[in-house]
Amino acid sequence: MFPKPIEKSSxxxxxxxxxLLPVALILWLLPLIAVAxxxxxxxADFSTGDYWNLPSKFGGWENYGKVFFESDMPRYLLNSxxxxxxxxxxxxxxSCMAGFALGIYKFKANLWLFxxxxxxxxxxxQILMVPVRDLTLDLGLYNTKxxxxxxxxxxxTGFCTLFMRNFIKGLPFALIEAARVEGxxxxxIFVYVVLPLMKPAIAALMVLIFTFIWNDYFWAVVLTQGxxxxxxxxxxxxxxxxYRAAYHLMSAGAIVAALPPVAMFFLMQKHFIAGLTxxxxx
Amino acid sequence: MTTTEVPPITPEPQRRSRxxxxxxxxxxxxxxxxxxxxxxxxVILPIFQSFNLSAYQWDxxxxxxxxxxxxxxxxxxxPAFYTSxxxxxIWLVLYLLAIPAGLFIALFLNQTVTGIRIYKSxxxxxxxxxxxxxxxxxxxxYDPTFGLLNSxxxxxxxxPVNVLGDPTYVTYGIIAAGLWPQTAYCMIxxxxxxxxxxxxxxxxxxxxxxxxxxxxxxxxxxxxxxATFIAFVVTIVGALRSFDLISxxxxxxxxxxxRVLSFYMFEVALSEYGFRMGYGAAIAVVLFxxxxxFIAYFLYSMYKEERGH
Numbered sequence: 142m143f144p145k146p147i148e149k150s151s152x153x154x155x156x157x158x159x160x161l162l163p164v165a166l167i168l169w170l171l172p173l174i175a176v177a178x179x180x181x182x183x184x185a186d187f188s189t190g191d192y193w194n195l196p197s198k199f200g201g202w203e204n205y206g207k208v209f210f211e212s213d214m215p216r217y218l219l220n221s222x223x224x225x226x227x228x229x230x231x232x233x234x235x236s237c238m239a240g241f242a243l244g245i246y247k248f249k250a251n252l253w254l255f256x257x258x259x260x261x262x263x264x265x266x267q268i269l270m271v272p273v274r275d276l277t278l279d280l281g282l283y284n285t286k287x288x289x290x291x292x293x294x295x296x297x298t299g300f301c302t303l304f305m306r307n308f309i310k311g312l313p314f315a316l317i318e319a320a321r322v323e324g325x326x327x328x329x330i331f332v333y334v335v336l337p338l339m340k341p342a343i344a345a346l347m348v349l350i351f352t353f354i355w356n357d358y359f360w361a362v363v364l365t366q367g368x369x370x371x372x373x374x375x376x377x378x379x380x381x382x383x384y385r386a387a388y389h390l391m392s393a394g395a396i397v398a399a400l401p402p403v404a405m406f407f408l409m410q411k412h413f414i415a416g417l418t419x420x421x422x423x
Numbered sequence: 424m425t426t427t428e429v430p431p432i433t434p435e436p437q438r439r440s441r442x443x444x445x446x447x448x449x450x451x452x453x454x455x456x457x458x459x460x461x462x463x464x465x466v467i468l469p470i471f472q473s474f475n476l477s478a479y480q481w482d483x484x485x486x487x488x489x490x491x492x493x494x495x496x497x498x499x500x501x502p503a504f505y506t507s508x509x510x511x512x513i514w515l516v517l518y519l520l521a522i523p524a525g526l527f528i529a530l531f532l533n534q535t536v537t538g539i540r541i542y543k544s545x546x547x548x549x550x551x552x553x554x555x556x557x558x559x560x561x562x563x564x565y566d567p568t569f570g571l572l573n574s575x576x577x578x579x580x581x582x583p584v585n586v587l588g589d590p591t592y593v594t595y596g597i598i599a600a601g602l603w604p605q606t607a608y609c610m611i612x613x614x615x616x617x618x619x620x621x622x623x624x625x626x627x628x629x630x631x632x633x634x635x636x637x638x639x640x641x642x643x644x645x646x647x648x649x650a651t652f653i654a655f656v657v658t659i660v661g662a663l664r665s666f667d668l669i670s671x672x673x674x675x676x677x678x679x680x681x682r683v684l685s686f687y688m689f690e691v692a693l694s695e696y697g698f699r700m701g702y703g704a705a706i707a708v709v710l711f712x713x714x715x716x717f718i719a720y721f722l723y724s725m726y727k728e729e730r731g732h
Contacts, residue, residue: 143617143625143643147534158534162542165531169546172564172603175571179563192569239458242451252729254455256722261466263660263718267688267707271476271483271700272469274693295465298458327450356553358667363693374555378671381559391559399556406551410544417608418615418653 179392180204187388204393212383213368214394217376220286221355221401224372227290229350232297233343239298240305241331245317255306262299266359269296277364284366292364293354301346304416308342309335345416348409352402373398470711477704483692487701494705503679504706507687510594511663511713514683517598518605518662522654525609526647530639532610533617543614550607558671561600562587587673590680597668597681605661609654616650617643652724659717663710684710 147158167174179192183200191197208214243255273292274283282288312335320330361375368376377398384390406413442449477494479487498504532543549557564571567585576582586596620643628642644651666685669675675682675690682690684706692703 142533142622143620143638144530144533147536155536159536162536162539166542166545170548171571172560173548173552175564176560190569193571193574235458235461238454242454246447246451248448248451251451252726254459256725257467258458258462259725260718260722261462263656263714263721264466264470265663265685265707265710265714266666267685267703268473268711269466269469270473270689270707271692271704272472273465276464276469291461292465295461298462299466302458327446331454352551356555358553358555358670359689362670363689374553374667377555377559388563392563395556395559399552402551402553403548406547407544414611414615418612418650 176392176395179388180396182389184387184389192388200389201393204389205397207390208393208397212380212394213376214373214380214397216368217371217373217380218397218401220370220376221372221374224286224289224293225351225354228293228297228354229347231290231294232301232350233346235294235298236301236305236346237336237339237343238331239302240309241335243302243306244309244312245314245335255302258299258302261296262303270363274363283364284370286365286370289360289364289370289372292360293357297350297353301350304346305339305342308339312338341412341415344409345412348405348413349416351405352413355402473704473707473711476701477708479701481700482698483700484698490701494702497702498705498709503682503687504684506679507682507684507706508709510681510683511710513594514598514601514662514665515659517595518601518658518665519655521602521605521609521658522651524602524606525611525654526613528606528610529613529617533614543611547607547611549604550611552604554601554604554667555671557600557604558668561596561603561668562672565596587681588677590677593673593677593681597665597672600672601661601665601668605658608657612650612654613647616647620646656721660714663714663717684713 147155150158178196181199181201181204182196183198183203186192186194186197186200239258243251277283277288277292280288282291316334316338317330320334325333355372356374357372358374361372365371365375368379371379377394380394381391384394476487478489478491480490480494481487528546532539532546563569565573565586567573567583567588572586573583576584584592586592624642624646625638628638633642664685665683666689669681669683669686670689673681675686679687688703688706688710691697691699691706
């Protein structure tokens with residue numbers, strides 16, 4: 142193991158390390174801790190110019206209450222969910238099939254198609270922006286959640302296919318050969334042999350796509366406009382315009398917008414990290 | 424699904440259907456069609472459409488007017504384009520700092536003391552948060568009147584510095600905000616990579632007297648190569664995609680000094696300044712060509728890897 146395990150060092154080094162950890166963590170998360178602190182300060186603290194002392198009283202209920210009951214925030218959150226969940230399902234479904242095709246079968250175009258998905262995944266969004274916006278307008282889906290979902294599914298399919306194909310390539314091919322010898326139809330091999338083995342990959346991608354799409358801002362701005370379809374990342378800018386200089390409310394809003402992916406990460410940590418490392422680093 | 428017409432039980436070999444006879448060669452295409460369709464319509468075709476559009480003048484509504492290369496000619500003399508390009512280069516170079524920084528934090532956290540798992544997750548935190556929120560958080564962090572940065576600088580007797588209002592600092596300020604989540608990402612890549620480092624090699628090197636930097640550079644880093652490759656890819660892509668932070672923190676300002684190509688393109692094509700789709704497409708093409716160099720390199724590396732197996 143590298144670096145040398147700390148248990149093998151002297152007692153004082155161990156204590157030093159143990160006490161350095163929380164200090165380092167607080168420094169690392171300082172900007173975030175500041176926002177969390179802001180979000181529970183009562184409005185009065187800000188009007189007297191007291192920014193950095195501890196809250197004079199706990200204003201969390203009031204601030205978060207305002208965010209949830211007196212603003213469009215719940216609306217934006219719901220939109221985000223209605224965009225994120227179908228995208229995750231759609232992209233994972235498409236890429237399970239594409240990954241199966243590219244991971245199991247040998248045909249001439251295989252590697253080229255795979256590289257097409259990989260390359261598309263790295264393309265800067267701006268080269269797609271005008272044509273995709275046009276297409277969405279032509280389909281009558283501008284400023285709808287469906288328009289956003291369709292694009293997200295398509296784009297995320299690139300990354301998901303890369304992931305799925307590599308995952309399926311890592312499965313023992315003997316399983317598929319055995320099934321073929323038994324005369325099992327190919328699509329049944331997919332459903333009954335491969336799909337059950339893909340559960341960890343599916344979980345990893347679901348969590349990852351959820352986070353990516355939840356945090357998307359660019360396409361939300363390009364393809365939607367109003368509170369009826371905008372997700373929370375785009376909504377928070379109008380929220381902030383509404384509560385300009387009300388830092389306690391803007392902070393509370395920011396925390397609410399950030400929370401779902403954070404919760405997702407803590408609940409599904411193992412899958413999340415497996416997804417992020419592309420399964421390449423084990 | 425397209426394959427439902429297949430009978431669930433294989434019929435006897437003599438009367439096999441056309442599909443059955445070609446099952447192995449047809450099935451992959453049936454499985455690929457939906458993904459390919461989506462990807463072609465929304466990703467591949469738009470790239471070519473943008474190339475085409477960059478030869479037109481278009482406000483997004485009326486008739487397109489063919490102008491040949493004049494959008495590119497205009498770009499050639501556009502100071503805002505050069506500012507954006509310069510900032511893009513600064514982003515690319517400085518963003519790569521996330522890789523050594525992530526490795527450093529990963530080495531710091533790669534221990535087995537109690538509670539270390541929680542520390543690792545909490546260090547990873549910034550990556551999970553949306554860039555919009557990161558942008559807001561750092562805007563307040565930099566705020567000249569009450570921001571934490573200036574409160575700290577004030578204690579040491581420096582400042583106040585209006586980071587986001589100063590043309591010389593603004594890009595660096597935004598990059599620092601971007602490095603925060605990106606470092607967390609690289610850290611997690613390296614933590615997973617460090618797990619896979621071969622303990623026997625480390626022990627052997629230790630017996631040979633290797634330690635500290637030498638051990639890190641000659642024994643550990645070579646074994647972390649796959650993690651480094653992914654870190655490099657995601658960092659480059661992240662640097663060239665930088666849009667959210669700029670849009671939230673400065674909206675390109677002050678005086679357009681924090682623009683990068685991705686932001687400038689959006690501004691030209693979709694914001695209140697203009698609806699000049701053709702000119703925007705030309706900027707996007709330049710950005711795409713820069714990215715293409717990296718994509719070619721990524722694919723080449725992956726191709727070598729594939730051949731190796």
